Amino acid sequence: MAMILDAFVYKFAQLLVELANEEVDMLLGVPGEIKKLQNKLRKISKVLADAERKRINDEAIDDWLKELKDFMYDADDILDLCRIEADKCSEVSSSTSSVCSPFPLLSCFRKPLLSHEIGSKIRELNLKLEQISRGRSEFNLQNSSPDKQKVTSQNSRKTSPVGEIDIVGSEIEEHTQSLVDLLIKDDTRGNNLVFAIVGAGGIGKTTLAKRIYNDQRIQEEFSKKRWVCVSQEFDEVKLLKDILDGDKNDCAGDQSKSSLEPKVETSLWGKKLFLVLDDVWTAKVWCDLLCNTLKSCAAGSRILVTTRNEQITKQMRAVNTHQVHKLSLKDSWLLLCKKVVLIGEEGEIQHLKDIGMEMVKKCDGLPLAIKAVAGVLCTKERTRRAWSGVLESTAWSTSGLPEEVKGALYLSYEDLPSYLKQCFIYCSLFPENHQIWMDTITKLWIAEGFVKAEGSSTMEEIAEDYYKELIMRNLLQPHAPYICQMHDLLQSLARYLARDESSVVCKVDEVGSSNGPMKLRRVFVSNVHEVGTSGPTTAITDVLVKKDTLRTLMWNMMPMSETQMDVIFHKLSRLRVLDMSHSRIRSLPDSLGNLIHLRDVSTFLAFLTVS
Structure with a gap:
């Protein structure tokens, strides 16, 4: 879960301390309710660490944590509203008086409508938490102390840059040099010969490929060098853009394979290319996509592939396959010593x-x-x-x-x-x-x-x-x-733990494709190029506006009209993060002001004009 509950409960409990006094209770019309919240949270917090561990194998505990997490997100919205109103009161107070109120929350709670709204929400929170709290008695969860907010001491060793510290043994240097020898050797079997590095996940294929890619002889031999991470579900358009390697905005409008292929072919015409295709899961990336496109490269061009599956190298007709073996x-x-x-x-x-x-x-x-x-x-x-x-x-x-x-x-x-x-x-x-x-x-x-x-x-x-x-x-x-x-395996772990709360969207049908009970909180939309009846942007925004629990929206390398933004800004009122970098938007609508919880906005290289 992206929101780890014991961390969030600790933070929430600290914030409640600001509210827990008799005058606030009276102004909100909720005598005793805030202290009730504090007491229930204190009891729940003691079993959260055990619940987080057990949820992996216990569906009932997992469902209980999801319910608690939804409650905490709702509570966070209410507390954030309190902070926003307090900030407004502080601004008004400072503009009208040289003396600022030491308790801005008290000032804003003296507004009848606001105090009634927040008081009602606090009562609702207490009722929900009472129901959730009763549920925990079924699970025999063990008490433990919540983590304190303190960064772990780094007294054992200082962080070292990537490179030699990850390398052990003499074999990797021998393998690097022997593979470089093969890659730069004259060979009449074809213009674009494929070489492969094969081994299990996490065994060091990419480490070896990086050493080869950075070798001085490779740098001198090839006029064009490209490193492309392919991954399990690769996107053809993004992959072609990565090989083109031009300014992102020059090719941002190209959303189809057919428009990019000739650009790649032209840019590499007559050039001696060294291309690394890292983490390949299917031969289609070469056989169906790149093989013909790269025929314009000069003789002596080389393709180096890393993959877990030796069968893929055969399908790609690799002329040499190097097996990476496990460490002794x-x-x-x-290696453990070097890293500790x-x-x-x-x-x-x-x-x-x-x-x-x-x-x-x-x-x-x-x-x-x-x-x-x-x-x-x-x-x-x-x-x-x-x-x-x-x-x-x-x-x-x-x-x-x-x-x-x-x-x-x-x-x-x-x-x-x-x-x-x-x-x-x-x-x-x-x-x-x-x-x-x-x-x-x-x-x-x-x-x-x-x-x-x-x-x-x-x-x-x-x-x-x-x-x-x-x-x-x-x-x-x-x-x-x-x-x-x-690393892709660590990302697999993080995605498994996040479940359906976060989503990376590269195809229209990937938005909200899960049928699980988790509510989508964060989404990264990038390079969507499937054009439906109304185009990919419209199709995605039509789905996104129904995900009113979203807190992070990262809209990358995609156009969006002012009308579409207007709809999103009205519907997704809980957004904390809005990133529209490289999105080719010209202006932002006034409805951006509706996003009262927004804390970070990025429009880097988005072509915004200042009027």
Whole structure:
């Protein structure tokens, strides 16, 4: 769940403290109701951690948490309304008097209509929470202390940039050089020869491909180099745009394969191309889409494919297939050491090697799993008790999860404090292999209310600490300075936990396609190019306006008329985040002012005109 309940309940309870006094009770006409809310929330908060763990295998607990989560979202809207009205009162007070009221909430609650509206909603919340609270007695949930809002100390090691620290053993360098030799070797079998790297998910295929792509000899040999992440459900239009690699706005109007193919062909005509197709799940990406389009490239062009399925490489007629094997126990331990301590400090954890070896055995030679465990150990004391606690965690054996995210990956999530869990799951909103800028994601976390300033630190500083800790824990992968990505397996885990609450939409029929009980809260719409009777934009907006629980709308690389925006801004009144970057909108309607909960708006490269 993108809103991890124990984090949200803690924040909500803190906000109620501001309201819990007799004068507010009297002004709202709800004597005792706010304290009732506080007491019920306090009792519920003690069992939330246990409920979150058990929901994976218990449908009844899962349904109970969904009901509680819906309640918390409604409560957040009411509290946000209180804050908005208090801010208005503060502005009026400061403009008419040099002395500001120390209690702006009291001032705004003296308005009869507003106090009646909020008082009625607080009564409704209490009735709903009473019903939800009765339901928890059926589940035998265990009490535990809620997380405190404190970023984990990074005393074990500093976050290192992506690169050599992820590499162990001498074999990978040998494999890199031998594959580069093959790729630059003269070969008369064809213009565009396909080479392949094959192995299980999380085994290091992309790491090897990156080393090859960045090799100096590759840089010198090929005049054009492209890296394209394909993923399981690739989008032909987006893939062609990525290969074209021009200014996004130059090709933003091209929404069809037929209009882009000749542009790609022309741009690469006579050029010696090195193209990496990372994470390929079907041979169609080559056989049906790119094979003919890239025939205009110069002789000696090469295609390097990474895939989990060797059969795909045969269908693509790869001339060479390299198998990536699992790490040995020795190399697994070396990688764990590299990710837990700084180079030269390995001796500090040698007394824990026996416990560490048991953990890397559970990782089955998969580098991604080993790095996930290392991310957990980075936050622990270097004692046998602390490391044994990780080894003996029940998260290793949690059932009911998708097979590919069991064990180490789920352990790395379960070890997160609740405020980081919701930030991690929020990243599932982006498409696979999306480049996530630190400034962007931290602003979104703040807008959604996931970040709370502590002490003298600003919310921006705290959010940046969250970002750095997720990288330190190897749950986000640094891609470049201030840019990260999510590994596709970790994104699969985040999407599984978010369920139907978040959705990435690249086709018209993907909006609201689930029949589950979850309410859609966040949606990322990008590059939709299926044209129906009324066009994709109209079809999507017609569905979106019915999703009145939306809090985040990211409308990327898609046009939208002022009329369509007007409808959305009237219907989606709960929006906190509105991102219309690269959307080719010319102006924003006045109805944007209806979005009183809105905290973050982005119109980067949207062609807005200032009148």
